[in-house]
Amino acid sequence: KTFKEIDELREAHLQTQQDAASDMVKRHAESHVIEDAKFAVGDFVLVKNYGRKKLEPHWYGPLEVVRVTPLSTYQLRWGDGVPKEDLVHQDRLKLAKAPNDATQRKAWFSKTRFAMESVRDNNDDGLPDESLENDEDR
Known part of the structure; x- marks a missing residue:
């Protein structure tokens, strides 16, 4: 083959690779389209508990959606009106089925919120404090 034919074959090969x-x-761009918001303001959601310990629940909540922000993140608040500090992406949320009765809903919110806080803040391991033991030894 001549040099001209070899150059034409190389160009055709490069064009095929580029195509x-x-x-x-x-295909990658079409398959990774940013989804529209899954939840609306006023919906109740559960949040995936990724930092959980062995006996903690997989999901916590319910929390109410207060605001839908760009990039599919949500501003949430607890049932007692206290806002959650950070935004949460929709991949960490699932829809919660809230009771219709206001009294049941209030009990539902307070029970789950305080249960989560007590699990996180419970430092009482049943052992005596080290400071008391040190004072008795002296």
Whole structure:
């Protein structure tokens, strides 16, 4: 084959590789479309508890959606009106089925909120404080 034919084959091969790469990028972009918001303001959601310990629940909540922000994140608040400090992405949320009765809903909110806080803040391991033991030894 001549040099001209070899150059034409190389150019055709490069063009085929570029087309394949372009198609691959296009397929990837089409398959990773940012989803629209799954939840609306006023919906009740449960939040995935990724930092949980062995006996803690997998989900905590319910929390009420207060605001939908860009990039599918949500501002939430507890049932007693206290806002959750950080935004939560929709991948960590699932819809909670809240009771219709206001009294039941209030009990539901307070029970789960305080249960989560007591699990997180409970430092009482049943052992005596070290400071008391040190004072008795002296």
